[in-house]
Amino acid sequence: MPNSPRAAAQPPPSPEPLRVPVADSHTHLDMQDTTVEEAVARAASVGVDTLVQVGCDLERSRWAAETAAAHASVHAAVALHPNEAPRLEAEGGPGALDAALDGIAELAALPQVLAVGETGLDHFRTGDEGRAAQQRSFRAHIELAKRLGKALVIHDRDAHADVLRVLAEEGAPERTVFHCYSGDAEMAEVCASHGWFMSFAGNVTFKNAQPLRDALAVAPPELVLVETDAPFLTPSPYRGRPNAPYLVPVTLRAMAEVKGMTEDALAEHVAANTARAFGY
Ligand SMILES: [Zn+2]
Numbered sequence: 001m002p003n004s005p006r007a008a009a010q011p012p013p014s015p016e017p018l019r020v021p022v023a024d025s026h027t028h029l030d031m032q033d034t035t036v037e038e039a040v041a042r043a044a045s046v047g048v049d050t051l052v053q054v055g056c057d058l059e060r061s062r063w064a065a066e067t068a069a070a071h072a073s074v075h076a077a078v079a080l081h082p083n084e085a086p087r088l089e090a091e092g093g094p095g096a097l098d099a100a101l102d103g104i105a106e107l108a109a110l111p112q113v114l115a116v117g118e119t120g121l122d123h124f125r126t127g128d129e130g131r132a133a134q135q136r137s138f139r140a141h142i143e144l145a146k147r148l149g150k151a152l153v154i155h156d157r158d159a160h161a162d163v164l165r166v167l168a169e170e171g172a173p174e175r176t177v178f179h180c181y182s183g184d185a186e187m188a189e190v191c192a193s194h195g196w197f198m199s200f201a202g203n204v205t206f207k208n209a210q211p212l213r214d215a216l217a218v219a220p221p222e223l224v225l226v227e228t229d230a231p232f233l234t235p236s237p238y239r240g241r242p243n244a245p246y247l248v249p250v251t252l253r254a255m256a257e258v259k260g261m262t263e264d265a266l267a268e269h270v271a272a273n274t275a276r277a278f279g280y
């Protein structure tokens with residue numbers, strides 16, 4: 001029944017392996033339907049040899065740190081997601097947000113935790129009433145990344161101008177990554193001028209994503225990363241089916257086409273860039 005919803009939701013097949021291994025710079029294994037062992041092994045079988053596991057609240061950040069400690073090829077990033085911070089403050093007041101931030105600070109100091117994030121601003125899911133808490137949390141995460149010398153992973157949804165403003169006001173950490181980069185070519189020039197990394201996800205393959213491909217086209221190869229943000233943003237032609245780190249090659253190949261580079265040349269850049277961005 002190839003057209004049944006069940007068939008449509010089945011995991012896509014494994015792509016042809018990459019010859020030059022790269023990292024999935026941003027994934028959420030805790031939201032995927034497989035064990036960590038299965039996800040790591042399947043990714044490795046297609047040349048995705050390193051994963052950055054991102055926690056979105058205190059509990060899942062703790063899980064990310066534990067998972068990274070248990071698997072040599074998995075690194076952790078910890079934070080309160082931009083939509084989690086306002087939720088905490090709405091439910092428990094500013095004290096609840098502060099307590100969670102203290103917990104994140106403790107986890108961020110662990111050696112297997114290479115980044116603080118994903119943090120930033122999300123004007124799509126958080127309304128006006130949550131903006132102040134979201135911004136306060138973003139500023140606290142920036143300060144933490146700088147204090148600990150860790151990378152900063154930014155989530156920016158419909159909030160480009162405000163994200164750039166807060167970064168300018170606080171001063172960005174030495175290593176800053178825009179995860180699921182969603183700006184246009186003009187913003188890519190701004191990121192490039194600061195040496196900020198731009199991590200592209202499966203949506204760069206979507207038909208309606210020409211502005212994103214225009215941004216990728218002008219992004220310096222030295223600052224480009226690839227990610228799945230799995231289980232979200234499954235690349236074409238598998239939209240609607242579950243995403244996982246083993247699908248990185250599908251996105252990387254589409255990116256190489258946009259850059260007019262060979263798959264191997266782009267993969268070499270991406271592998272080196274990700275190691276530099278996260279410091280492993
Ligand atoms: Zn995000």
Ligand SMILES: [Zn+2]
Pocket residue numbers: 026028054118229
């Ligand atoms: Zn994410």
